[in-house]
Amino acid sequence: MKTLLQKLIQAESTPEKGELAAAEVVLESFRQSGIESHIDAWEQNRANVIARVEGVSPSIRGQSLSRACRGDARDTGETQPGLLFACHLDVVSHGEATWTYPPFDAVETDGRIYGRGSTDMKGGTAAAITAIRRIVESNTPLKGDLIFVASAGEETDSCGAERFVSNYGPMPALAGVVIPEPTDFAVVTAHRGMLWLEVSTTGKTAHSSTPHLGVNAITSMHRFLNELDHYEMPIGPHELLGKCSMSVNTIEGGKALNVVPDKCRIGIDFRTLPNQDDQRTIDDLERIFAKLKSDDPHFEATISVIRQVQAMETDRHCDFIKALGAAVGIDKTSAIGFTTDGPSFAKLGAPVVIFGPGKPALCHKPDEYIDICDVGKASEHYKNIILRLLT
Ligand SMILES: [Zn+2]
Incomplete structure (x- = not known):
C-alpha cells in the first residue's frame, strides 16, 4: 500500500x-x-x-x-x-x-x-x-x-x-x-457549496491629467464594493454548516499610472448552503448595479459565473x-x-x-x-x- x-x-x-x-x-x-x-x-x-x-x-x-x-x-x-x-x-x-x-x-x-x-x-x-x-x-x-x-x-x-x-x-x-x-x-x-463570480466594471480611458473626460472603472468598482459591504446573505445559518460566507479575493484594473482605467475586475467567492439559490445571489448583485446606474448613468458592470459547486x-x-x-x-x-x-x-x-x-x-x-x-x-x-x- x-x-x-x-x-x-x-x-x-x-x-x-x-x-x-x-x-x-x-x-x-x-x-x-x-x-x-x-x-x-x-x-x-x-x-x-x-x-x-x-x-x-x-x-x-x-x-x-x-x-x-x-x-x-x-x-x-x-x-x-x-x-x-x-x-x-x-x-x-x-x-x-x-x-x-x-x-x-x-x-x-x-x-x-x-x-x-x-x-x-x-x-x-x-x-x-x-x-x-x-x-x-x-x-x-x-x-x-x-x-x-x-x-x-x-x-x-x-x-x-x-x-x-x-x-x-x-x-x-x-x-x-x-x-x-x-x-x-x-x-x-x-x-458548503461554492459560487465564484467575476464582476467587471467598464469605463472610458482618458489622460489622467484630465480625468473628467473619462469614466474611471476602478472608481465604479469602489462604489460597487462599498455596496457589497452592506450586502445581506440571502439565506440564514444552517445547523451544521453555519453561515454562507462571502470574500472578495482578486482584483485587477488599470494599465498605467497616467491613464484613467476603462476596466476593473474582481473575483468573489461565496460559500453557499444546501438549498441556497445561486441565481438569487446573482440577481441581488444585478440589483446593486441597477441602483448604482440610477445614481450615475456612466456606471457599467457585468457579472459572470466562474465556478459553481452545490452544497x-x-x-x-x-x-x-x-x-x-x-x-x-x-x-x-x-x-x-x-x-x-x-x-x-x-x-x-x-x-x-x-x-x-x-x-x-x-x-x-x-x-x-x-x-x-x-x-x-x-x-x-x-x-x-x-x-x-x-x-
Ligand atoms: Zn480532495
Missing part, C-alpha cells in the same frame, strides 16, 4: 500534467489482483479510472468469486444494492513555496510520506484500492457490486466526476457512496450512514469547510459520505504529508465498510 501511495504521488497529476499517469498506476494495481478495471481517457492526458467487482446473487453464491467477477455467473435480478468508492486523481500544483522534500518524490520519513496529494487525496485512494484488493484476494463473495472510480478535475471543475456520473453504465442501485477525502476519520455528511447534505439518520458508522465504530457525524465531488455523485441518487485519512489542514500546503499508519487504518475501515454493506 505504501508503494502504491508513493507511485500515485510520483505520477504528478497536476492540472498541467493531467491524470493519465496516475490512472495507469491505479489500473496496474487493480489488475495485479485480477480486478476488472479500465481507463476512460480524453484530451490527451485527462483520465478517470474505474474498477468493478460484481456482486454474486444468492443462487450462485458458493461458486468462485473470480467466475462471478468475469460476469459469466451474474444474475443482476438478485444482487443487493452496491457500494461506490469515489476518489479523485488530480492534485493542486505545488506552488511557489520551497518544500523541505521535493513535492513529487514521495519521501518517507518519521512514519510519514511527504508529497503533493499525499493527504488530498492519494492516501485515501491507496487505502480504498488496497481494501478492495484484499476483499477480492480473500475470495469473499459480495452480495452487491463494489465499484471504484478515481476521477479527474476535482480541484478545478469536477469534469471527471460529472463524466463518470453521466457516461458510466449500467450503474446498479447503490446503498451509498464513500468519498475517501481527508476528514481525519470524521464521518462527514455535509459541506452537499446527506440525511445523517439514514440506514447507510448508520451502517457505515457501525462498521467504523463512529456514531457522530460532522461537516467540513471544503467542497468535494460529493454533489456530482449525489446525482446517482444514493447517500454520500466523506470519510478518509489525513488532516484537512495539510491540503494544498507546502510539505503536505500523511501518516502511513493512518493510511493503514483507513484501509481497515474501508474493508469493514465493504463487509458490513456487501456481505
Whole structure:
C-alpha cells in the first residue's frame, strides 16, 4: 500500500500534467489482483479510472468469486444494492513555496510520506484500492457490486466526476457512496457549496491629467464594493454548516499610472448552503448595479459565473450512514469547510459520505504529508465498510 501511495504521488497529476499517469498506476494495481478495471481517457492526458467487482446473487453464491467477477455467473435480478468508492486523481500544483522534500518524490520519513496529494487525496485512494484488493484476494463473495472510480478535475471543475456520473453504465442501485477525502476519520455528511463570480466594471480611458473626460472603472468598482459591504446573505445559518460566507479575493484594473482605467475586475467567492439559490445571489448583485446606474448613468458592470459547486447534505439518520458508522465504530457525524465531488455523485441518487485519512489542514500546503499508519487504518475501515454493506 505504501508503494502504491508513493507511485500515485510520483505520477504528478497536476492540472498541467493531467491524470493519465496516475490512472495507469491505479489500473496496474487493480489488475495485479485480477480486478476488472479500465481507463476512460480524453484530451490527451485527462483520465478517470474505474474498477468493478460484481456482486454474486444468492443462487450462485458458493461458486468462485473470480467466475462471478468475469460476469459469466451474474444474475443482476438478485444482487443487493452496491457500494461506490469515489476518489479523485488530480492534485493542486505545488506552488511557489520551497518544500523541505521535493513535492513529487514521495519521501518517507518519521512514519510519514511527504508529497503533493499525499493527504488530498492519494492516501485515501491507496487505502480504498488496497481494501478492495484484499476483499477480492480473500475470495469473499459480495452480495452487491463494489465499484471504484478515481476521477479527474476535482480541484478545478469536477469534469471527471460529472463524466463518470453521466457516461458510466449500467450503474446498479447503490446503498451509498464513500468519498475517501481527508476528514481525519470524521464521518462527514455535509459541506458548503461554492459560487465564484467575476464582476467587471467598464469605463472610458482618458489622460489622467484630465480625468473628467473619462469614466474611471476602478472608481465604479469602489462604489460597487462599498455596496457589497452592506450586502445581506440571502439565506440564514444552517445547523451544521453555519453561515454562507462571502470574500472578495482578486482584483485587477488599470494599465498605467497616467491613464484613467476603462476596466476593473474582481473575483468573489461565496460559500453557499444546501438549498441556497445561486441565481438569487446573482440577481441581488444585478440589483446593486441597477441602483448604482440610477445614481450615475456612466456606471457599467457585468457579472459572470466562474465556478459553481452545490452544497452537499446527506440525511445523517439514514440506514447507510448508520451502517457505515457501525462498521467504523463512529456514531457522530460532522461537516467540513471544503467542497468535494460529493454533489456530482449525489446525482446517482444514493447517500454520500466523506470519510478518509489525513488532516484537512495539510491540503494544498507546502510539505503536505500523511501518516502511513493512518493510511493503514483507513484501509481497515474501508474493508469493514465493504463487509458490513456487501456481505
Ligand atoms: Zn480532495
